[in-house]
Amino acid sequence: MGAKKRSHKTWKFTIYITGDAAKSGSAISNLKQMCDSYLGNDYAIQVIDLLEHPELARKHQILAVPTAIRTYPLPERRVIGDLSRPELVVAFLELPTQQAQTTSSHEHPVSPE
Numbered sequence: 001m002g003a004k005k006r007s008h009k010t011w012k013f014t015i016y017i018t019g020d021a022a023k024s025g026s027a028i029s030n031l032k033q034m035c036d037s038y039l040g041n042d043y044a045i046q047v048i049d050l051l052e053h054p055e056l057a058r059k060h061q062i063l064a065v066p067t068a069i070r071t072y073p074l075p076e077r078r079v080i081g082d083l084s085r086p087e088l089v090v091a092f093l094e095l096p097t098q099q100a101q102t103t104s105s106h107e108h109p110v111s112p113e
Contacts, residue, residue: 011035011043012072013093016062019051023082027066030083038095070094 015031017024028047035043050057050065060069063080070077070093079092090097 009042009073011039011070011095012046013043013068013070014046014048014060015068016048016050016057016060016065018065019049024049024066026082026084027068030086030089031068034083034086034089034093034095038090038098068093 013031013035015028017027028045031045035045048056050062056062066080066082068079068083068089077093079089083089089095
């Protein structure tokens with residue numbers, strides 16, 4: 001048999017930010033670029049602004065922003081900061097090491113829990 005293939009499931013990420021600060025925008029943009037490069041169309045990003053939903057910081061144990069969390073596939077993985085060092089973000093979020101062929105950009109509105 002050939003190489004083991006990854007199950008075709010959508011990778012899910014949540015990124016916690018505070019308002020429209022430059023660092024927040026940079027982190028969102030950097031995460032999207034990495035997902036486009038490494039996951040193609042197989043991802044979804046939920047953006048949560050803690051200025052609008054401060055109760056979620058404690059509930060989800062967010063100690064600093066921006067924080068990006070890979071919520072699927074499990075186990076959960078977290079990265080704090082503007083995500084400007086792709087080699088570290090790819091390693092910490094455990095993205096596939098081979099880049100995807102297609103690109104797309106996904107952002108989903110926040111639905112507080």
